[in-house]
Amino acid sequence: MNTFETFEQIGMLHTLQGDISFADIPWSEHPTFDGVALKHLVTAAQTGGAFSYHLVKIAPGKKIGVHTHKEQLETHEVISGNGICLMDGKELSYTPGVISILPQNVPHEVVAEDTGLYLFAKFMPALN
Numbered sequence: 367m368n369t370f371e372t373f374e375q376i377g378m379l380h381t382l383q384g385d386i387s388f389a390d391i392p393w394s395e396h397p398t399f400d401g402v403a404l405k406h407l408v409t410a411a412q413t414g415g416a417f418s419y420h421l422v423k424i425a426p427g428k429k430i431g432v433h434t435h436k437e438q439l440e441t442h443e444v445i446s447g448n449g450i451c452l453m454d455g456k457e458l459s460y461t462p463g464v465i466s467i468l469p470q471n472v473p474h475e476v477v478a479e480d481t482g483l484y485l486f487a488k489f490m491p492a493l494n
Contacts, residue, residue, distance in 0.1 A: 369462070370446035370484040373421060379407060393423070401428025401478075410492030418492035422485040424449065424478035432475045438489040440468040442476070449483040451476045460485075 367375070377388035388407060396402035401424060408419040424430065424447075432452075442451065444464040451458040451466060453474040458466055460476065460483060468474050476483065 368446050370421075373445065373486070374405070377407075381412070388421070396430070398433075399428070399430050401425035402430055410494050413492055415492045415494075417488060417490045420487045420489075420493070421445075422483075422487050424476060424483040424485075426478055426480045426482045429475055429477040432473050434471050434473050435468070435489070435493075436471055438491060438493060439470055441488045442466045442468070443486040443488075445484045445486055447478060447481040447483040449476060449478040 373388060375389055379386040379388070388405065391405050391407060393403045393405050396404060403423045405421040405423075406418065407421060408417070410418050422430075442460070442465065444460045444462050446462055449460040451460055451468075451474060453466070453468060454472045458464075460466075476485070
């Protein structure tokens with residue numbers, strides 16, 4: 367089982383209110399980008415809007431097109447697969463173990479290679 371499968375299938379969120387199995391959280395198709403799915407692990411409602419955590423699955427050859435987050439700093443932790451992130455004119459190689467920081471208002475896109483790409487994305491403040 368790779369790291370992404372571990373998060374997806376047996377991952378767990380522990381809180382004072384109880385535990386939440388990541389396997390019980392459904393995948394949501396991204397509303398804008400084809401071939402992209404999200405699993406909202408920690409939501410704005412759970413953190414009072416302070417931060418949110420999401421598993422991101424990008425199908426082989428698909429991408430999260432150019433966009434910005436006006437209010438959020440975003441981080442990506444590459445869990446599995448390969449791809450690139452184009453951030454403000456720079457090309458960053460995305461391979462397992464890479465972490466990147468995407469500041470507010472900085473245009474970026476993420477493109478999966480033929481293996482697909484699996485990210486752990488965090489937003490501060492939370493994505494709504």
